[in-house]
Amino acid sequence: xxxxxKGCLVQLSVSxxxxxxxxxxxxxxxxxxxxxxxxxxxLVDRECLKPVERVRNEARGDLYEKTLPFPxxxxxxxxxxxxxxxxxxxxEYQTDFDEQAETFSRNYDLFMQGARLRxxxxxxxxxxxxxxxxxxxxxxxxxxxxxxxxxxxLTPEIYEREQEKFQKTIEEFHELAGATLRARFAEMVDHVxxxxxxxxxxxxxxxxxxxxxxxxxFSQLNINDDxxxxxxVNRCRAILEGVDPKTLRSDEGFRGEIxxxxxxxxxxxxxxMIPRPKRKIRIPEANQSGTLxxxxxxxxxxxxAESTHREAVA
Numbered sequence: 001x002x003x004x005x006k007g008c009l010v011q012l013s014v015s016x017x018x019x020x021x022x023x024x025x026x027x028x029x030x031x032x033x034x035x036x037x038x039x040x041x042x043l044v045d046r047e048c049l050k051p052v053e054r055v056r057n058e059a060r061g062d063l064y065e066k067t068l069p070f071p072x073x074x075x076x077x078x079x080x081x082x083x084x085x086x087x088x089x090x091x092e093y094q095t096d097f098d099e100q101a102e103t104f105s106r107n108y109d110l111f112m113q114g115a116r117l118r119x120x121x122x123x124x125x126x127x128x129x130x131x132x133x134x135x136x137x138x139x140x141x142x143x144x145x146x147x148x149x150x151x152x153x154l155t156p157e158i159y160e161r162e163q164e165k166f167q168k169t170i171e172e173f174h175e176l177a178g179a180t181l182r183a184r185f186a187e188m189v190d191h192v193x194x195x196x197x198x199x200x201x202x203x204x205x206x207x208x209x210x211x212x213x214x215x216x217x218f219s220q221l222n223i224n225d226d227x228x229x230x231x232x233v234n235r236c237r238a239i240l241e242g243v244d245p246k247t248l249r250s251d252e253g254f255r256g257e258i259x260x261x262x263x264x265x266x267x268x269x270x271x272x273m274i275p276r277p278k279r280k281i282r283i284p285e286a287n288q289s290g291t292l293x294x295x296x297x298x299x300x301x302x303x304x305a306e307s308t309h310r311e312a313v314a
Contacts, residue, residue: 002172006223007079009143010086012063012165013062014056014097016269017135020045041119043127046112050135052100059093065213068221069176071169074145078176079220083142094138096175097313101136108132143167155310178224186269193266196248196259206246212240228272 002186007290024040066086067076078086104111116123129135154162188211215237222230239261248255 002003003173003223004079004144004146007077008083009072009075009142010063010067010078011075012140012145013089013137014059014139015135015137016049016052016056017129019046019049019131023122041122041127044115045118045120046102048068048111050105052097052104055093055097055100055140059090059097062089062093066217066221067182068173068223070098071172071176077173077223078142079223081220082217087142090140097136097138099247101133104136105133137268174224178226179225180267181218181224182229183235185214185229186220186266186273187238189262189266189269193259193262196255196262200255203245203249208240208243208245208248211236217241232265232268232272234269236262239265 020040020042023041062088063076065081067078070077112125112128139288145166146239147163192211195201196199215233218230218233239258248258
């Protein structure tokens with residue numbers, strides 16, 4: 001079965017005005033080679049942008065938890081059972097983002113006035129965009145990756161080469177997805193064991209809620225049908241069945257019992273861990289020839305793929 005019968009790709013694009021620029025060397029009054037010095041001028045108080053940045057960060061975090069990394073930076077794989085849920089959640093984030101962006105835009109003149117008082121001679125009205133609202137955007141799209149068809153555009157030699165590269169991309173995705181799912185679960189288990197073991201530590205309800213969220217979505221995310229991981233997930237689910245975070249805080253004996261049981265899951269996961277692949281395919285700028293083309297919501301591998309060790313943006 002093709003992976004695109006199990007789901008599709010999603011790409012989240014968020015733009016936020018940076019609110020800062022690089023200072024020219026002429027503005028630096030230091031006894032040093034200007035070529036070795038870099039300084040940044042903040043155009044508004046950084047706290048002013050925190051609300052809209054918060055929405056962006058929360059949206060990325062939620063999307064990461066419900067998806068799997070794909071070997072293309074900024075693109076994630078989403079199981080078909082979760083597409084509707086994620087789409088609705090992103091709509092909520094988009095509404096929140098737009099509200100925060102509108103609030104910033106309404107107060108933009110006040111922020112500029114405050115910056116003028118604090119920047120003094122470094123204040124320059126030309127640094128500030130006239131249409132500030134256009135500097136904020138929140139959007140996403142769903143994509144399907146496919147190999148080039150026999151359209152007659154590609155020579156037989158190029159066609160065969162691109163077919164091979166497409167298959168390698170899919171194989172890499174399976175490897176990356178499997179390793180990531182194991183690592184993600186292991187990190188959660190490690191955190192639970194750490195907070196519940198030894199001396200009493202402060203923890204929030206989210207300690208248990210987060211791992212339960214993973215357990216709930218696991219069957220959809222387990223596209224490789226990883227039986228070994230599934231076994232540990234089921235064991236963890238049984239251990240945490242009916243566990244109340246409040247009881248974990250108040251009952252030391254119960255907390256120790258759960259920590260011990262989760263420790264056995266931790267040991268099994270440690271034995272299962274494999275290095276996470278880091279090869280990615282870089283998407284070139286729109287005005288350059290490159291590795292991928294997008295038409296009608298379909299990514300089509302058409303030219304060269306380039307290895308890079310950068311992590312995909314989630």
